[in-house]
Amino acid sequence: MKNLLRQIAVATFLILAALPSHSQEKLVKVNGHNFNTYQKGFEKRKKNTPAIIFENGMGVGLGNWDLVIDQIAKFAPVFAYDRAGVEKSDKVYQMPTPKVVADNLKSILTTLNIAPPYILVGHSMGGVYIRGYAGFYPNDIAALVFIDPADFTETKQQWNSIFRAIGVPEQKIDEMLYDRLYTKSKVDSLNFGPWSEGEVLGDLRRTDFAAINDLPMPGVPIYFLVGGRFEVPPDRRSKDFDHERFFIVKSNQNMEHWRKVIDASGKGGALIYLPKSGHYIQRDEPKAVINALKFIIENI
Template sequence: MFISFISLSQEKLVKANGHNFNVYLKGFENRKPNTPAIIFENGMGVDLGNWNTVIEQISKFSPVLAYDRASVGKSEKVFQMPTVKVVAENLKAILQTLDVPPPYILVGHSLGGLYIRSYAGFYPNEIAGLVFIDPADFTETKNDWNDIFRKMDVPEKKIDEMLYSRLYQQNSKVDSLNFGPWSEAQVLNELRRTDFAEIAKLPLPSVPIYFFVGGKFEVPIERRSKDFDQEAFFHIKNNSNMERWKKLIYSSNRGGTLIYLTNSGHYIQRDDPKSVISNIKVLVESLKN
């Protein structure tokens, strides 16, 4: 869990869809009409303090909003599964309650990448840009996953066993104490079982699309798999992901960019905040043309 260094004076609880959400805003007093607001979506079970290395600098050139999803951080605990539709509807309600109209640039880290892709599909006309920071791969299929192990010469029987263990042997007992992180993990697993069918059918707005990818392998030796070479798996998976993400970028007539950072791990906004800040600034500036 990260400690937030964001000024408490800029955080507040906002009631939307009948629940209280912790929200951080800055820079809206000077927002000009049709200027994009930057909306941050956190990773799995992580609060808005996750952005404390970049959000203050970004607020100097664009208005920003970050928030804690239900049952995470300082937001109210709500015993409702955080499906992509529920999360999108909650964010929509927050933005309406705060009178923050579109257009939006959505920035999502990890699981937040999956949620911003979904929001963009539900409300495509509101989106000016999409920024994915080492996202959970919403383009992946079970066969894509299996192909990584085939490239590593893992036997098919073992591949089947690992896939079954990954997707179908999870502990389904409700963790009421840690409901937000627990329930978000359940939602991600359910989407993986269906090859992200719910997201794949959503339209993708024709906007600039940025991907940041961390190339640094960080899993400690004691936590690595005994079944396969996890570092080799990491690099093959990264390459596989990037090939699909490039196709996603090409599918937009507004283009975009893929930024591969070899010295950054999963939390790119912490490992290389300057790159995140500068590239988001480039995106904002490009929308003025």
């Protein structure tokens, strides 16, 4: 049976290799390292029309957009990639700070002749990274779309205020803050990409995201898509506080921060709350992401 399966696999590979390639996924070498990229719809792109650039969540590859990206490519050119050390991209032993990630993305887009303007779409940690890119390269940006992002406006004091609101004692709050931000983890060389992104997020949180907040915010439309479903399984919930209550208070606080980000841009936008969606909105409610981007493209 194993030999038969091997023969089928080889035959399939030979057939596919003989066919014209229509794959949109390829490796691009930048600064001596290969980055896995995906692009579609650029053959129809008109001059000065926006391209949609996706930035993944922490340690996640471009495949997490698979339910939306091809549908979006029907009305706008799309680009996604794996950051260094994630999925098919080369492992690079360098901390993926917002500056490093922004410069890598800029080099990749330049190498592929994907010119601005860009609509940057960032999920989770990708939201932090697109905020960084927008600060380093503000003239490239046509709009920003944050999909359930890590809160890049967060301060340690604000984080502690969530626990005070749900009745956690001060000593326990101090202990949890120390565990969250000041307990160093061992370097994970095997999974350096995902591990290092988590370390960078911790570093940013320790400084109240100073490296992000010191950057200018371009005057462009800003959109947030926010999931409202609590999805932490019972065996992973904290025994120190009401985890679901924490999620509700934190979500409300985040949305208040993000409304201020939209208002400060001076160019409008929207905050879209999706109560049935979890953190991966692009997988839980792909139509919401597709329709939001179609609206942005039509109205930008």
